[in-house]
Amino acid sequence: MILQQQDSATIRRLVAELPAPFREAIVLREINDLSYKDIAEVAGVPVGTVMSRLARARAMLRSAWNASENTTVRSGPATASGTAP
Amino acid sequence: MKCDELEVLLHALIDGELDAGHAHDVEMHVAGCSACAAQLASYRAMHGVMGGGALKETAPAHLRSRIEALVAAPAPRVVSMRGFFKPTRRSFFGGFALGSALSAAVAASLVLTVIRRDEQAVADEVVSAHIRSLQPGHLMDVATSDQHTVKPWFNGRVDVAPPVIDLTAESFTLLGGRLDYIDGEPVAAIVYQRRKHMINLFVAQHLGARHARTVAESIQGYNVRHWSQDGLDFWVVSDLAGDELDEFVQKIASAVPRSSSAS
Numbered sequence: 001m002i003l004q005q006q007d008s009a010t011i012r013r014l015v016a017e018l019p020a021p022f023r024e025a026i027v028l029r030e031i032n033d034l035s036y037k038d039i040a041e042v043a044g045v046p047v048g049t050v051m052s053r054l055a056r057a058r059a060m061l062r063s064a065w066n067a068s069e070n071t072t073v074r075s076g077p078a079t080a081s082g083t084a085p
Numbered sequence: 086m087k088c089d090e091l092e093v094l095l096h097a098l099i100d101g102e103l104d105a106g107h108a109h110d111v112e113m114h115v116a117g118c119s120a121c122a123a124q125l126a127s128y129r130a131m132h133g134v135m136g137g138g139a140l141k142e143t144a145p146a147h148l149r150s151r152i153e154a155l156v157a158a159p160a161p162r163v164v165s166m167r168g169f170f171k172p173t174r175r176s177f178f179g180g181f182a183l184g185s186a187l188s189a190a191v192a193a194s195l196v197l198t199v200i201r202r203d204e205q206a207v208a209d210e211v212v213s214a215h216i217r218s219l220q221p222g223h224l225m226d227v228a229t230s231d232q233h234t235v236k237p238w239f240n241g242r243v244d245v246a247p248p249v250i251d252l253t254a255e256s257f258t259l260l261g262g263r264l265d266y267i268d269g270e271p272v273a274a275i276v277y278q279r280r281k282h283m284i285n286l287f288v289a290q291h292l293g294a295r296h297a298r299t300v301a302e303s304i305q306g307y308n309v310r311h312w313s314q315d316g317l318d319f320w321v322v323s324d325l326a327g328d329e330l331d332e333f334v335q336k337i338a339s340a341v342p343r344s345s346s347a348s
Contacts, residue, residue, distance in 0.1 A: 007134060029100065046210070047209070047213075
């Protein structure tokens with residue numbers, strides 16, 4: 001619903017902001033559902049590199065996500081009832 | 086297993102890329118470590134959101150730029166975006182096949198790259214497997230210097246009967262054997278030691294070693310040798326000095342029993 005759409009938009013933006021090798025790894029994995037081996041072939045790097053890039057990409061996404069959530073909560077509209085000034 | 090070693094494996098677990106043994110190790114660790122359990126839960130949640138379609142609209146641009154970079158030529162209008170963008174591997178590669186000379190060329194160059202990399206990919210993987218084997222408790226599944234114990238242990242675990250050769254007299258001590266995975270396939274790893282140096286000998290039927298002649302290289306500081314003999318591919322990895330490793334290779338190669346089907 002609306003929240004999910006916001007989440008999706010945020011995730012898309014955060015993924016777009018990742019440095020290219022990490023973005024590539026996460027897109028090939030999460031969207032195209034490629035195996036590590038296939039990602040390694042497409043990206044032309046060893047499987048170990050794919051593993052570390054995915055781990056790094058997800059760690060970056062997670063911290064960016066947390067940061068964006070904090071700002072959303074502060075500046076976004078109040079969601080709980082009874083908190084209107 | 087330490088937490089920082091585990092982090093990469095957490096992702097592999099989420100992505101279903103761990104073999105049963107490693108998955109068990111990770112799960113055992115997570116069961117007793119609340120920090121790693123929290124990490125796993127948060128990454129799982131994120132994986133769920135992304136896999137649930139959150140990324141679908143952005144992906145074509147990334148993929149296309151990636152593929153364009155692969156061909157090193159802009160390829161707009163050649164392949165329909167829709168063809169690129171279904172979340173399965175088949176349709177991803179299927180995208181290349183959508184009729185045009187250029188996309189066929191892309192597909193051909195990709196296959197070529199993949200085949201050429203095969204040997205290098207295996208080389209990287211055997212070195213990773215060697216390093217992994219040096220972690221405490223990972224070196225051996227069957228620990229014995231008796232070759233008649235090690236060899237039958239591989240029965241039913243790998244689809245070849247790897248030659249297990251006792252070289253203790255040549256001061257290469259047989260330590261045991263281990264089941265390992267290279268390129269997603271089970272391979273026999275036979276472990277030897279000279280002084281403080283571990284030697285992993287990987288044996289499987291198709292392991293990217295295409296030459297009867299021994300190929301020598303050095304990867305990440307480890308000496309690697311590989312050759313093909315008697316229908317089997319052999320890879321040796323060690324931090325042992327190159328000339329001593331060559332001696333080892335020569336002893337193994339000359340001791341491998343030759344079958345009638347030797348090529």
